[in-house]
Amino acid sequence: NAEAADALAAVKDADRKHVFHSWSAQELIDPLAVAGAEGSYFWDYRGNRFLDFSSALVYTNIGYQHPKVTAAIQEQAAKLCTVAPGFAVDVRAEAARLIAERTPGDLDKIFFTNAGAEAVENAVRMARLHTGRPKVLSAYRSYHGATSTAINLTGDARRFGNDSATAGVVHFWGPFSYRSPFYSATEAEECERALRHLEDTIVFEGPQSIAAIILETVGGAPGVLVHPDGYLAGVRELCDRFGIVFILDEIMVGFGRTGKWFASEHWGVTPDLICFAKGVTSGYVPLGGVAISAAIAETFARRPYPGGLTYSGHVLACGAAVATINVMEEEGIVEQSARTGAELLGPGLRALAEKHPSVGEVRGLGTFWALELVRDPRTREPLVPYNASAADNAPMAEFGAACKKGGLWPLIAGNRIHVAPPCNIAPEDVAKGLAILDEALSVADAHMA
Ligand code: PLP
Secondary structure, three states: OHHHHHHHHHHHHHHHHHOOOOOOOHHHOOOOOEEEEEEOEEEEOOOOEEEEOOHHHHOOOOOEOOHHHHHHHHHHHHHOOOOOOOOOOHHHHHHHHHHHHHOOOOOOEEEEEOOHHHHHHHHHHHHHHHHOOOEEEEEOOOOOOOOHHHHHHOOOHHHHHHOOOOOOEEEEOOOOHHHOOOOOOOHHHHHHHHHHHHHHHHHHHOHHHEEEEEEEOEEOOOOOEEOOOOHHHHHHHHHHHHOOEEEEEOOOOOOOOOOOOOHHHHHOOOOOEEEEOHHHOOOOOOOEEEEEOHHHHHHOOOOOOOOOOOOOOOHHHHHHHHHHHHHHHHOOHHHHHHHHHHHHHHHHHHHHHHHOOOEEEEEEEOOEEEEEEEEEOOOOEEOOOOOOOOOOOHHHHHHHHHHHHHOEEOEEEOOEEEEOOOOOOOHHHHHHHHHHHHHHHHHHHOOOO
16 A cells, blocks of 8 residues: 555665665665564565564564563563663563573573673683683684674684684684584594594693683574584583683573573583573563673672673663563473474474475474585585675575565575574464475575586
């Protein structure tokens, strides 16, 4: 109708004139104008509805506009929107308590940030001050955020455009059986060789210079990389042996994404610091933070911590966290995520792989999966090259367009589609999403060698 057309024109016009978008050449993009969202869907001004298999940027773990959480945010806004970070406030204390109750081991103190990258910055700062050492080790296949330290810790190609200040960061290869950097034949071999490689890196860099090892508990942006059993425990052991702080980045995978509150629970491994963000509020209000072990908290018991943020523990964001965590608990959303993975998404995606030769591998857990699309399943040559130019990326762009045409919003990264719907997606929407993927994968099949 005419009203919607006018509204669309106004949004597009102001957006194009005044919004500077992330990660983009500003004149080469055409952002979809979103008119609204609810549950697992969002829609545009033309009435097209999209089943969101990306959970925005993998953070709407409870779906859009959960009525209990939007109500709690409104209530908190009416009561108290903000107060300086130095005060004790009921809702901030409650958010910290609810998070600390869910983190493993003695990670019982919470430093709040606005989002993920700041959590990483502060975790690294804590590790450096705690150990008195300068370097941090991180995996090539990783994403840790886009601030100065975080983007340099990031291993993937988004680091390239920022590669001016890598000082203090050393990258290593984590395990990845499907594209093994260690020529392993089994998961156990991959695990053992990856740990040996990490140990060698530590020894040759000099353990006395290494403050921390940071790892995504399950690699998110790099492709839903589920570490082989024993790897995280092995890294824990290396950190203990060499006096290195072990930081797990659970920013993408915490709060139900993998079917546990924190993904480290799958392997019973307790790091020294956990970074979180995204799912803690389902993104309704931005919030992140660091959960801190007793030993590291002790370092700052009588010595001031030299870091802080105007909005650390923002009251409205903490209100959103309390409501989100309570809703996830009451509605069994973490367990639902695990069940959806085991009973619907896992089997459904494996069935698609059987049918479509372009699917080289299916991996994941909970509501967090990836399909690795290849030109040839024997050689495992990716459907598009690493860090592909726009021209080389055409097969994935066509595949993505086919998903959208079918009504599914995909999360595409390199030669992969990541499947990350809300953790509480309804079974019928899983089925619908799988049917759309089934059609779209024929487009990928057509691009094979
Ligand atoms: N770490 C991981 C594992 C992430 O996935 C992300 C964001 O995608 C970040 C850090 C950065 O978080 P933010 O974008 O909130 O700064």
